[in-house]
Amino acid sequence: MKYSAFFHVLLFSAFMLIFSSCDNNETFPDVPSENGNSIVSLKGTGSFVFDAFIPLANKPTTVYYHIPTGITENSRIVIVFHGASRDALENRDAMIADADRNLQILIVPEFSSQNFPGGDGYNLGNIFVDGDNPSASTLNNEDQWAFSLIEPLFDFVKNATANTTSLYHVFGFSAGGQFAHRFVFFKPTARFDKVVASSSGWYTMPDNQIDFPYGIKESPILANSLPAIFSKKLTILIGAADNDPNTAGLRTNSIVDAQGDNRLARANYYYNQSNSISTSIGASFKWQFVSLPNVSHDFNATANYAFNTIFIN
Secondary structure, three states, rough: OHHHHHHHHHHHHHHHHHHHOOOOOOOOOOOOOOOOOOOOOHHHHHEEEEOOOHOOOOEEEEEEEOOOOOOOOOOOEEEEEOOOOOOOOOOHOHHHHHHHHOOEEEEEOOOOOOOOOOOHHOOOOOOEEOOOOHHHHEEEOOHHOOHHHHHHHHHHHHHHOOOOOOOEEEEEOHHHHHHHHHHHHHHOOOOOOEEEEEOOOOOOOOOOOOOOOOEOOOOOOHHHHHHEEEEEEEEEEOOOOOOOOOOOOOOOOOOHHHHHHOOHHHHHHHHHHHHHHHOOOOOOOOOEEEEEEOOOHHHHHHHHHHHHOOOOO
């Protein structure tokens, strides 16, 4: 079957609207071939606008990427979740050298404040209209959760890079660390392998006696799903010097302060309490805890450790 010239123009125009690049070595989509080959191809360093997941097509998401020279069909895909400042571009640039060293495909979606506003829209995954006051009437449909964007994005990247791996790794820093550990909770059947939740300000405890967002009560998570969650390869990563109780943006109240008064204390509390809960229900506990000496609230140091230590094995 041959495409008409007019149809070629329409297809090319449509894909140019989907894709845009802000880097010098940008890659644009290929026009579909007659034999059904992939219609997109990502190479080098750039960005594109992802709106191929229909339920969230009204929230187009800029995705920054780096595809190292020399990747193979088996190269690992690492998806990075940025902090509250929505600095996806800066996160991508900071990890290029590590991705090149390890031949890791680097994907950094930007959850904009416009499309995923505040902590409800991003840190808490847009599960509820108001995550601090969850109710059945304000529970968003699952296809509207920010978490629901990740699996179709993974498929898109696989196709665009001719990648055949079945799993991906996840790194999240600060607000992204919150997103990452809740992603494990609310999408336990997603195709992630290793997840690193780094430098989170506070956590959702796997405790059905505590209301969401501080626990899982009044959330879509059921207590009988905890064994599967505890079996995931989740690493709680924290800098040993990330212990300032007065740091800007650290949530404090009578409930969250039970986790500790700083990020280091809260990371320890979260890991230890989760381990205790898994033991109490007879579940296997596969999580890991890592504290980096002399590291404070530092994206580069924690991401370097994840990319060069955790994600290479």
